[in-house]
Amino acid sequence: MNINATIIGQLIAFVVFVIFCMKFVWPPIMAAIEARQATIADGLAASDRAAKDLELAQEKATTQLKEAKVQAASIVDAAKKLEAKIVEEAAGKAQAEKERILASGHTEIETERNRAKEELRQQVAVLAVVGAEKILERSIDAAVHSDILDKLVAEL
Amino acid sequence: MSAAAATQATLTSQEYIKHHLTNLTVGEGFWSWNLDSLGWAVFLGLVFLTIFRSVAKKATPGVPGKLQCAVEMVVEFVDDSVKGTFHGKNALIAPLALTIFVWILLMNMMDWVPVDLLPWLISLATGMDMADIYMKPVPTADPSITFALAGGVFFLIIYYSIKVKGVGGFMKELYSQPFGHWSLYPVNFLLEIVTLLARPLALSLRLFGNLYAGELIFLLIATLGLYQLPVHFIWAAFHLLVIPLQAFIFMMLTIVYLSLAHEDH
Numbered sequence: 001m002n003i004n005a006t007i008i009g010q011l012i013a014f015v016v017f018v019i020f021c022m023k024f025v026w027p028p029i030m031a032a033i034e035a036r037q038a039t040i041a042d043g044l045a046a047s048d049r050a051a052k053d054l055e056l057a058q059e060k061a062t063t064q065l066k067e068a069k070v071q072a073a074s075i076v077d078a079a080k081k082l083e084a085k086i087v088e089e090a091a092g093k094a095q096a097e098k099e100r101i102l103a104s105g106h107t108e109i110e111t112e113r114n115r116a117k118e119e120l121r122q123q124v125a126v127l128a129v130v131g132a133e134k135i136l137e138r139s140i141d142a143a144v145h146s147d148i149l150d151k152l153v154a155e156l
Numbered sequence: 157m158s159a160a161a162a163t164q165a166t167l168t169s170q171e172y173i174k175h176h177l178t179n180l181t182v183g184e185g186f187w188s189w190n191l192d193s194l195g196w197a198v199f200l201g202l203v204f205l206t207i208f209r210s211v212a213k214k215a216t217p218g219v220p221g222k223l224q225c226a227v228e229m230v231v232e233f234v235d236d237s238v239k240g241t242f243h244g245k246n247a248l249i250a251p252l253a254l255t256i257f258v259w260i261l262l263m264n265m266m267d268w269v270p271v272d273l274l275p276w277l278i279s280l281a282t283g284m285d286m287a288d289i290y291m292k293p294v295p296t297a298d299p300s301i302t303f304a305l306a307g308g309v310f311f312l313i314i315y316y317s318i319k320v321k322g323v324g325g326f327m328k329e330l331y332s333q334p335f336g337h338w339s340l341y342p343v344n345f346l347l348e349i350v351t352l353l354a355r356p357l358a359l360s361l362r363l364f365g366n367l368y369a370g371e372l373i374f375l376l377i378a379t380l381g382l383y384q385l386p387v388h389f390i391w392a393a394f395h396l397l398v399i400p401l402q403a404f405i406f407m408m409l410t411i412v413y414l415s416l417a418h419e420d421h
Contacts, residue, residue: 002299002300003186003299003300003303004181004183004185004186004187004188004189004190004300005183005186005187005188005189005300006188006189006190006193006194006298006300006301006304007300007301007303007304007307008304009189009194009198009304010193010194010197010295010300010301010304010305011304011307011308013194013197013198013201014255014304014305014308015308017201017204017205017255017259018248018251018252018255018308020205020209021205021208021251021252021254021255022247022248022251022252024209024212025205025208025209025212025251025254026212026231026250026251026254027212028212028213028215029208029211029212029215029227029228029231030231030235030250031215031217032215032216032217032220032224032228033217033228033231033232035217036217036218036220039217039218
């Protein structure tokens with residue numbers, strides 16, 4: 001246990017080492033650590049923000065989905081109504097067409113019948129005249145007795 | 157150790173221990189240099205600075221390598237210790253604390269080197285007789301080394317006391333407390349001077365005492381013959397506590413003393 005010049009050497013080494021550490025070791029390491037801390041803090045903040053954004057986006061998506069559902073339902077409703085209306089209209093039109101066709105058919109039939117009746121009457125008149133001629137065995141002047149014939153025809 | 161037993165069979169235990177506690181010295185009187193302590197101290201300081209400087213040069217704020225992680229753990233540990241105690245702004249204290257902690261840790265770790273390993277290697281390399289080889293490889297078991305460290309810290313205590321409080325303020329602090337009355341100023345001065353001087357003295361003697369005692373016990377164990385191996389193991393395991401603790405205490409007290417020097421009463 002003796003104090004000697006070693007103390008001077010050690011003191012010089014101590015001073016040099018501390019100065020070297022202060023100038024060339026501590027600042028770069030500390031700078032790297034602090035830069036990384038800043039990066040991590042930024043990253044955490046960004047992830048927080050992203051989580052919030054995600055939450056907002058999910059909320060937005062949910063409301064939009066609801067709106068879309070409501071809208072779709074209303075569109076379907078409207079479509080159904082339109083469909084019913086179109087069907088109804090078509091049915092009405094068909095009914096009217098049917099009636100029109102029926103009516104025209106009836107009219108035609110009526111006309112035809114009347115025409116046939118008329119023809120029959122004519123032929124009956126002729127037959128009647130012929131029959132009468134045969135019965136009377138004489139010629140009846142068609143022009144003179146036309147009034148009687150007409151009356152007969154009208155009675156048929 | 158067994159080699160020691162062979163070559164130093166003629167030595168008594170006392171002579172063996174004395175031999176191992178003698179430094180490799182050149183020079184006369186005060187102007188003698190303990191080449192082993194100083195050499196190992198400088199070498200270990202260079203090891204510390206080389207490793208830390210290589211990391212500092214390549215330090216990336218991105219994903220760090222394993223060595224950078226280890227170095228950053230040490231740096232952050234020291235930084236936290238400094239920030240927890242010292243609240244001023246001072247670019248010196250944290251690197252100073254880092255240097256002290258790692259350097260003293262490395263120097264203390266020389267205590268784990270088997271006491272006869274280095275002399276044996278030297279005798280193998282040079283062919284010298286082990287009785288002529290003086291090698292005390294634990295620098296912190298050399299009072300010159302610990303006094304130099306504590307002396308550097310003491311100088312900084314004085315420097316910052318004067319820088320922060322001025323010469324007048326520093327002197328006033330020395331005589332005006334703990335007792336406020338003027339008649340007790342001489343008593344105050346005596347007490348404060350003792351307090352001031354006790355700091356570096358306690359700092360250096362605590363470190364020296366612990367490591368010197370540790371080395372001495374290792375040497376005593378080395379004289380036990382065959383039974384020394386388990387005992388060596390136990391004592392070395394115990395140094396897992398002593399070595400980092402002494403480095404930490406030295407660093408912590410340095411920070412505390414310097415933060416006291418910055419406080420204005």
